[in-house]
Amino acid sequence: MSASTTVNESERARFAEIIQELEQSRGKRELARSLGVSHNAVRSWLKGTVDPKLESLEQVAAMRGETLENLLNRIRGREIREPLEQLTDLIRALPFRDLIKLLRLIVDILENRDG
Secondary structure, three states: OOOOOOOOHHHHHHHHHHHHHHHHHHOHHHHHHHHOOOHHHHHHHHHOOOOOOHHHHHHHHHHHOOOHHHHHHHHOOOOOOOHHHHHHHHHHHOOHHHHHHHHHHHHHHHHOOOO
16 A cells, blocks of 8 residues: 555455445545545545555544554454554563653552542
C-alpha cells in the first residue's frame, strides 16, 4: 500500500471492505471530502483498481481511530495487537529503574484525579 510494497488482490479486497464500511456511514462523496481525495479515488479503491497513497492510509486510520500500523496489518491480514497488549509488553521489558519511574507517574496521576 506504499511505494515500497507490492499489493496483492486480497490486500486490495481487505482495503475495499474497510472503505465500504466507512462509506456506509458517510456516503462516497462525503468520505472522499473527509479524506481529501476525489470520489473517483474512493470508487477506484472500492473496485480495487487503484492503491491508496500513504497520506490516504493515514487519514483512513485516523478516521477509524487506529494507528497506521494497525490499519496496514489489518489490510495485510496480520494479527492486530490491542494497544493494552502492546503497552503490557513494553512495561515488561522496562529496566527496573524505569519501571519505578513509571509506577511513580501512575501514582501521581491517580492521586491528582478528580473523583
